Amino acid sequence: xxxxxxxxxxxxxxxxxxxxxxxxxxxxxxxxxxxxxxxxxxxxxxxxxxxxxxxxxxxxxxxxxxxxxxxxxxxxxxxxxxxxxxxxxxxxxxxxxxxxxxxxxxxxxxxxxxxxxxxxxxxxxxxxxxxxxxxxxxxxxxxxxxxxxxxxxxxxxxxxxxxxxxxxxxxxxxxxxxxxxxxxxxxxxxxxxxxxxxxxxxxxxxxxxxxxxxxxxxxxxxxxxxxxxxxxxxxxxxxxxxxxxxxxxxxxxxxxxxxxxxxxxxxxxxxxxxxxxxxxxxxxxxxxxxxxxxxxxxxxxxxxxxxxxxxxxxxxxxxxxxxxxxxxxxxxxxxxxxxxxxxxxxxxxxxxxxxxxxxxxxxxxxxxxxxxxxxxxxxxxxxxxxxx
Numbered sequence: 144x145x146x147x148x149x150x151x152x153x154x155x156x157x158x159x160x161x162x163x164x165x166x167x168x169x170x171x172x173x174x175x176x177x178x179x180x181x182x183x184x185x186x187x188x189x190x191x192x193x194x195x196x197x198x199x200x201x202x203x204x205x206x207x208x209x210x211x212x213x214x215x216x217x218x219x220x221x222x223x224x225x226x227x228x229x230x231x232x233x234x235x236x237x238x239x240x241x242x243x244x245x246x247x248x249x250x251x252x253x254x255x256x257x258x259x260x261x262x263x264x265x266x267x268x269x270x271x272x273x274x275x276x277x278x279x280x281x282x283x284x285x286x287x288x289x290x291x292x293x294x295x296x297x298x299x300x301x302x303x304x305x306x307x308x309x310x311x312x313x314x315x316x317x318x319x320x321x322x323x324x325x326x327x328x329x330x331x332x333x334x335x336x337x338x339x340x341x342x343x344x345x346x347x348x349x350x351x352x353x354x355x356x357x358x359x360x361x362x363x364x365x366x367x368x369x370x371x372x373x374x375x376x377x378x379x380x381x382x383x384x385x386x387x388x389x390x391x392x393x394x395x396x397x398x399x400x401x402x403x404x405x406x407x408x409x410x411x412x413x414x415x416x417x418x419x420x421x422x423x424x425x426x427x428x429x430x431x432x433x434x435x436x437x438x439x440x441x442x443x444x445x446x447x448x449x450x451x452x453x454x455x456x457x458x459x460x461x462x463x464x465x466x467x468x469x470x471x472x473x474x475x476x477x478x479x480x481x482x483x484x485x486x487x488x489x490x491x492x493x494x495x496x497x498x499x500x501x502x503x504x505x506x507x508x509x510x511x512x513x514x515x516x517x518x519x520x521x522x523x524x525x526x527x528x529x530x531x
Contacts, residue, residue, distance in 0.1 A: 170473055171495070187506040187520055188488040192463045193353050193435045194511030195425045196385035205386070208420025216413030221402070224413025232423045233390070239426060240352070240361050241369030242376065242392035246401055249414050251349050251379030251389030252278040256285060257405035258345055258377055258391050259316065263288040268313040270304050270342075272296065272328065274321045279347060288314070295321075298332035305340040313342035319362035319376075320350035323497055323505070325443075325464025327355070330366035337373055344374045353383020354440060354462045358433030362462075383429070386422035388414040435510040439463050442517065443508035449521045455528060465506040466492075467524065474529040475502035481527035487520055 166172045178184075195201050208228060216224035229247055237245040248254045259282030263269060267288035271279060274295040283290045293300045305313055315337050317328045330346060337344040351362030356369075363369040363376055375393035380386045391401055401408060429435060443460040450457050456468040469475035472493040479491035482504070490505035497503070506520070 170476065171493075182488075184483065184486055184488040185516055185520060185523075186488050187509070187512075188490045190350075190382035190507060191385055192383045192439050192507065192509060193359075193385065193425070193429065194509050195383070195428065198385065198425070198428065200428060201385055201421050201424045204424035205417040205421035209415075209417040212416035212420075214417070215415050218413065219409065219411060220413040221409060226413075226416060226419070228416055228419045228423065229413065232419050232426070235423065235426055236378075236390055237392055239430065240348075240376065240378070240392055241364055242394075243370065244395040244398040245390050245392045246398045246408065247380075247388055247390045247414055247419065248408055249388060249411050251347075251377060251381065252281075253407040253411060254377040254379070254389035254391050255279050255347055256282045257401055257407045258375060259283055259314075260286045260407075261401050261405040262343065262345070262375070262397070263314055264312070266312060268305075268308050268311045270301055270313060270315045272317040274323065275316065275318050276322055276347060276349070279316055279318070283316070296326070296329055298329050298336050301333060302336045302340070305336065305342055313337075313340070314345055315342050316345040317347070318350070319346050319348040320355070320462040320464065322350055322464065323492055323503065324458040324466045325350070325460045325462055325505075326458060327351075327362060327461035330362060330368060334366070334368045334371065334374065338371075342373070344368075345377070346374065347377045349377070349379040349382055350462050350464060352378045353429060354436055356436075359383065359429050359436030380418065380422040380425075384422045384425040386425060387418035388422060439508050439510040442510065442512050445517060446506055446508060446521065449517075450524060453521070453525045454531060455525070460508070463508040465508060466503045467506065469493075469502040469504060470529055470531075472502045475504055478504050478527055478529055482523055485523045485527060487523040489524070 212226050218224045233245040233247055255278040263286045265287040269283050269288045269290045271283050271292050273292050291304050320327050334344055348361045353359040355362045356364030368374050378390050380388040443463050443465055446465045447457050447460050458466045469478055475491050475493050479489050482489050492505055493502040494500050
């Protein structure tokens with residue numbers, strides 16, 4: 144291959160070939176698989192929990208927002224990227240979830256990075272659950288704080304960790320619903336530990352919003368801690384709300400601090416108006432149709448009961464995620480591929496993406512699934528299952 148730049152004799156990216164070979168030998172190659180606009184697959188792999196991503200009212204609102212405000216936000220939120228639509232979504236999102244204020248960012252990932260880096264200093268302590276999402280892990284790494292990773296869903300260990308660091312400014316961070324197994328965090332217990340030790344609590348409610356709480360108001364609403372003075376939440380607009388983006392929710396003084404200190408807010412282009420308009424319409428639709436949250440939980444329970452009744456090992460779902468154990472990473476990959484070949488899309492989780500080393504296929508319940516579709520999904524998963 145010709146080199147256009149004279150004197151460039153060595154390939155500085157040659158090492159990527161060795162990495163690719165290592166991944167291939169380990170069976171850990173990831174590939175992009177673009178889907179068509181009208182896929183024939185029954186979708187139990189996406190996070191479209193309420194079935195709103197293609198709802199006519201939601202797509203119509205997204206299109207209307209693009210026509211009125213433009214295809215992009217045109218700049219960072221502090222320059223030209225804040226529209227009246229952004230402010231409207233922030234007000235309604237905070238009100239719906241029971242918080243004083245909200246701040247919309249370009250993704251849930253950016254929201255977690257914003258909260259973790261702007262709400263801690265070099266003198267702070269972060270106590271993080273071992274099962275937390277990668278965005279929380281990366282936020283902890285980017286912060287200047289000391290980090291302590293504690294065993295999954297163990298409030299007693301959190302308490303002991305805080306007690307071992309008296310007088311420190313501390314932030315405890317946990318997913319509300321963990322994305323791998325779909326289990327819920329003990330939020331009330333964590334909040335009590337934080338309250339009695341003077342620590343702040345940050346909860347990522349990506350998988351709780353739209354599914355848990357009264358009318359889908361989220362896991363913090365269900366736990367009775369939404370709006371508490373020491374609690375901050377992050378959410379994504381790309382799961383139950385079927386759009387794109389993320390937000391931080393909390394006391395107004397905290398949100399004001401993030402506007403001034405969170406780098407993933409200050410230096411990032413604002414969320415596109417179409418995504419804002421779509422998320423806002425989804426939120427309003429959920430207000431009008433709160434039974435969608437009840438339906439998605441019922442579908443998850445049905446999937447779990449049917450699959451375990453067939454002898455499969457599945458974790459009891461606390462929200463919309465149904466995780467089914469596989470005997471090995473290779474078996475999980477084959478299982479997911481066989482399901483796809485039979486017309487069903489499911490997720491596949493395997494090391495190193497799962498910290499416990501247990502491979503799984505993951506089904507996500509949707510409120511718009513019919514009983515016939517549930518039957519078809521169960522039949523496919525069972526028929527494709529590896530030997531037990």
